[in-house]
Amino acid sequence: MQRRHFLRQSGIALAAASTGALAGCARNPALGAPAAASATPPPSPVARLSSGIREIAPIRASVDRITGVYVCTRPFRAAGPRIETERFDHKTIVHNYGHGGAGWSLSWGSGTLAVKLARETGAKEIGVIGCGALGLTSAILAQRAGHSVRIYAKELPPDVYSMRASGVWSPESRICDAAHADAFGDRWEEMTRTSHRMYQSLLGLPGGPIEWIDGYALSDVPWGETNTVVPDEPLYPDLHARVRDLTPRGVDLAPGTHPFPQAYARRYTTMMFNISTYARLLLAEFREAGGKVEVREFHEPRELMKLPERTLINATGYGARALFKDESIVPVRGQTARLIPQPEVDYGLYLVNLSVVPRSDGILVQVLGDTGNYDNSDTTPDRKVSEAAVEELGAMVARMRRA
16 A cells, blocks of 8 residues: 655655655665575564664565455546545535545544534534545544444445555545645644644554554665656645644664665654554444444435435545545555565665555555556455565565574
8 A cells, every 4th residue: 555755655754754755656676587486585584673673574475475466546636535424315415535645644534524514504413425435434423523423335344445544643644736735735734733632642542553663665776866756647746734733753774783784774663543442343343332334335326315414424535436426536446465474574675666565354455656556446466566576575685684
């Protein structure tokens, strides 16, 4: 898991982009063909920042440590997520979908708005369609409001597409296009602040479902000179100024105070979701509160009319395009590779065209800024792309200074 504000859509933006764009999008042609997996050296002693202030454990980045390659389709809508009520015969359907790459980040705020609309119908029983990030949080919020809730879903975690997200706090990620920023901005800020408050209450829980992590954005050229354009995607807005107070500012690191081979380094701090643990936590809370789950697949709205609940929350994500014939949803393909977990690696990385997220279930490596993903619903993994990204990361790690 864009054009000029690309990294603001990728997860470190709210933490580190206080002085402009952070890294480019184009693949570095100077790297040439990927090196063989055996060329990556074994881990060496930790590198140190500023004479031992911060130890950096090296990432064991080689293709033989890839445990899986995953693809998701992020549901982008130019106008932003659809959160509104629609009547179908005797049913009221509250739509809650179309969050681009911000589904996990905005789920609590978006769910709060959706449940408010559902409560206005006066229903005591609510059905939720979908069991991903938006479905689970909407269901739990409806329970907390006193409703009896049943989830209907084709698939459950870990098989839902939202489980394939990168797992970083990214409330701006492909959330709307620049032309709709003014109209959508207030609602986005409300959802962002609501979600952020909820996530602060989930810190420190067993298994670390939500964590704050440090990371390092790296570049060979000054930040203002980086290329941050993805030519085949829309122009996305910069909404960060509205919520600048929510995350720490990025800190530029002087040459010689960091172990990275790049000339420019910036430390950032952001929230991370250990999605496997977090999804289990949500599903367990829902069931412990009496929630029921029914595995069902729907192909058209009239099939929903047979459900016993008169009020339904539609949280089907990209699935809403087919189910409700909503052509405003555009799939944006995203692919990640997962490496064997390294508990000692507790930091993220943003290189010119790579993202690294140190989740507890594996280190995620994602290519940034590649073209051909917009309006692409193909979920077939391209392992060669991920292998090249991992080898590029391994080559960088091999050049890090050691203590």
